[in-house]
Amino acid sequence: MERALSWLVLGLVGITGGAVYLSGQTYDESLFGLDPASLASVTPARLPVNTIVVVPAGPTRVGARPRQTDGAAGVLASVSLPGWRTLGDVEGFSPTNLYEKINGRAEQYISYDFVGLTYRGLATDDGTRFIDVYVYDMGTPEGAFGIYSVERDPDAEGLPLGRRGYRSGSSFFLWHGTYYMQVLASDADDALTAQTRRVVEDLLQSLPDAGSTVPGLALLSAAGLVADSEKYYANNALGFGFLTHTWSADYQVDDVRVTVFVSTQADDAGADAVVAGYRSYLDDFGAKITVSPGPGGTGESLFGDMDGYYDVILRQGSRVAGAALLEDRALAEHVAARLLPAMVTDGRDGDG
Template identity: 30%
Template structure:
């Protein structure tokens, strides 16, 4: 576990932003082989052939969502549809997105997952409903959706998902970076990775965030990785400047720690501090003391490295 957390810290501190869109892959891209062409469940067969989309054509497939994918290093999308002659009006659309990294794939996946989603034992993490199955595995995000019906046997969705998973690199664990948020107060399956402007603030360039419960209070904890302690210090200074511009007061400290507590214009009670090349914090706190306790838990978690 300690080795995993150390690896997570190293990856977060040293990895470059994946916001730049990768150019289209070669026409012989193996992504067109991951969708099963053979029958994965009785009577369900692929219609036509796999269609590939790159950063220039993604809008043709998901016009309203394409911009969401680019900050996560979107490279390419493979799409196929499956039909069953016994149900001619029903189609099963399978999409496999290759993202910039396993963390990016988890990040885009977590945009769709909700704490109340029914977990599916597939990939690194997945969920299932009456009409869809989504999961992430390695640096791939898989989305399978039903059209023409309000429900489909979950075993058919899972059979399709498992057939795809067998063609992807193995990846049964969530990205190690997510372990950095694993403190007792964190609500399971609320963890997210935001690839650009955590909390909507440009000075928090990217980061991890999760819901937390402490003393009957629901808050959120977050972690902003930076390239160096100087960059982390600058990010916190930028936050101070923002608060001043908004006419918000803040309290420094405690002594010996580069930290502050405030009432944020958007997020209520906040406690945030620098921890090496990272910022760690808690938001939406009614009691500033609760926010600080959560941050202390995060400090101890990072101190395990």
């Protein structure tokens, strides 16, 4: 009896195992098929070529959009290309949550009095190509130019887009009034460049540029200026912590390229602090400092000799102009006499 029961149990196990085996050889779509509905809200993953903006790893929340960026939000809501679709809603970010979109770089934007970021993504209908549109409202033309200038690719050729712009691959970067715009493409080829440029041109037509000039750019003399070398630093200009609100540009002096700067302070006390900071820097490096009156007997001129390297500083009123680490004394004297005086008095017209 026991032997019979044992054989019965073994038989049932065999039958069950066989059924499981046969079932395993049959494809069941309900087990392995993808539910299309579950993909409808998923944004395809991609890594745009030449992307400067760091996209956060987690989902991005839509922040409270400041009133000043409402215009950009409306424009991006209507952005479209034939054969392309939008990826989600227009997103807005304020100074309090900008880090969620450009983590690691938000503080630099905020130092230029950033107001708000408006963003939208586009993708081809087949999901193989992407364009990311970032419109930064910096509040003033100075702030927009500043962040554009310090992020500019020095090797890229300038383009007549907005007030200033350039292309890197199929991506475009431009300064337009109070806006700094990045239109970033996922690949680099002529067809995608044409599509990306179309988005850029739509933005320029739809977003206003009040046309106000930038006084800081007017302080940088035109003679000898290297094109597109101008920069505006809100803080830490040229690596000096005491240099704030500073404009710089490169100049060609014979066969030497020289970087000069002018710090524009709110008052004489601010300029005093800049000069004091520069004196401290020269003292730290054991420089021999010669102090003399500025041009016309006004202001103050500092000449720092650091055993083969020379710094020149000219201060007048609330402005401080200078050049650092020049490798030739005659060159330093030329810069002090020919380039710096105009920067602490009058210069050329700013970009408008």
